[in-house]
Amino acid sequence: MNDLFAPSDVSWTPVSKNLAALRRLNVGIVLGLLAIAGLVVLGLTVGWLYGVxxxxxxxxxxxxxxxxxxxxQRSWKYAERxxxxxxxxxxxxxxxxxxxYGRMQFVDVAAGPLERAFGMATVELHTATPATDAKIPGLHPDEAARLRDRLSALGQAQAWGL
Known part of the structure; x- marks a missing residue:
């Protein structure tokens, strides 16, 4: 069953470990704000025990x-055939x-402020069918740029036959 999701004839490249740190920071910020709001609102209305x-x-x-x-984070990986x-x-x-590669219409590279602070970017591939779009988060910016350029070149070269 693992061969279905991870063919053994390819060399997989994992994403950055910083992806986990970034996502943990995002969750920490959201839950921290909710915890503070819950503490204040429940503490003032129902009782401080419920706030705690x-x-x-x-x-x-x-x-x-x-x-x-x-x-x-450890499950994310990609391979170029x-x-x-x-x-x-x-x-x-x-x-x-x-x-x-021949089905790709365009390749996006995006990086929000927190992604840039952690030294990461996301590569997103777009095809005519939204179900086959793919994104790879947690890439080093140099790797994201390399992948964008390579995928764009391969997509253009292989689309000529369509």
């Missing part, structure tokens, strides 16, 4: 998210996206 319980619940959710984010790009990710619900 909201903070404890937020801390428990953060601990659970910490583990899941790490597992998810002669005619197609493979992107695999997911732990419980695994997904393998195979995008033929």
């Amino acid at each position: 319980l909201a903070v404890v619940l937020a801390a428990a959710v953060f601990g659970w998210a910490w583990v899941l984010i790490g597992r998810n 002669e005619d197609e790009l493979l992107v695999s990710h997911g732990v419980m619900f695994r997904e393998l996206v195979v995008v033929p």
Whole structure:
């Protein structure tokens, strides 16, 4: 069953470990704000005990998210074949996206402020069918630029036959 999602005839490239740190920071910010809001609102309306319980619940959710984010980051990988790009990710619900170079319409590289602070970018491939679009988060900016240029060149070269 693992061959279905990770063909053994390719060399997989993992994404940056900073992806987990970035996602953990995002979750920490959101849960921290919710915990503070819960503490104040519940503390002032129902009682401080319920406010403290909201903070404890937020801390428990953060601990659970910490583990899941790490597992998810380790599942992201991509491979370049002669005619197609493979992107695999997911732990419980695994997904393998195979995008033929000739079917690519354009390649995006994006990096928000936190991604730039962590030295990462996301490459997104667009095809005529949205179901076959693929994205690879957590790439070093140099690798994202290299991949963008390579995929664009291969997509243009292989699209001539269509």
